[in-house]
Amino acid sequence: MNDQDRTSIHEAMEQQTISISKAGIVTTLQARCGIIAAANPIGGRYNSTAPFSANVELTEPILSRFDILCVVRDTVEPAEDERLARFIVGSHSRSHPESQSKMTQDSMEVEHDSEQAETQGTNGAASRIKEGEIPQQLLRKYILYARERCHPKLYHLDEDKIARLFSDMRRESLATGAYPITVRHLEAIIRISESFCKMRLSEYCSAQDIDRAIAVTVDSFVGSQKLSCKKALARAFAKYTLSRPGKGANSQSQRRPTAVMS
Structure with a gap:
């Protein structure tokens, strides 16, 4: 971070304002926001x-x-690494129109699995799958x-x-x-x-x-x-x-x- 940016962020975080002096314009703008x-x-x-x-x-x-x-x-965590890899691959798959039919089929399988889990008594896990994000x-x-x-x-x-x-x-x-x-x-x-x-x-x-x-x-x-x-x-x-x-x-x-x- 250069000196100019450091000075600007100091003022923004401390005073929640940004001072501008350019082209003959001298003013202060409000910067009340989270950083x-x-x-x-x-x-x-x-x-x-x-x-x-x-x-x-x-x-x-x-x-x-x-x-x-x-x-x-x-850090190396096999479960988290697998979840991250599935998320990245899924994001790329959803970006292609030709994969919509495959996604629909996968969604039906997930819904079927959630219903089976609920009937087997795993109410907590099933409710999380059913509710989603x-x-x-x-x-x-x-x-x-x-x-x-x-x-x-x-x-x-x-x-x-x-x-x-x-x-x-x-x-x-x-x-x-x-x-x-x-x-x-x-x-x-x-x-x-x-x-x-x-x-x-x-x-x-x-x-x-x-x-x-x-x-x-x-x-x-x-x-x-x-x-x-x-x-x-x-x-x-x-x-x-x-x-x-x-x-x-x-x-x-x-x-x-x-x-x-x-």
């Missing part, structure tokens, strides 16, 4: 023995402005509705827990040489909790939303560390990601989405 950025690791492969900041050519001020850092590694148009409408209609308010905020988390993350950041933890990360926890609240179309952020936001923040922080200290940090920060009592046996799997893929 999703992707960067390739230095050398083409992520080095697990080095922290996140040493793997990408981005300055620490820019990294501190992102709410979540996700490390996506190309959420239509893209419906998902777009849902997100638009949540963005325009939902304006969450903080109902319950565990200030002591957030303060302890911030203190521990700053201490471990200095000890491990990771990207610096600043006050922006406190604001990130609030924004993430509001996002979880909007997903439920709720008007108030609950304690569960705060816990999920903290879990995502911890996963992002631990996942960006070097391999030698990642396990120790995961154990040290486990107290912040444990589910609250009385939430049921499935709360552990429901409370935290995958923020870091490794």
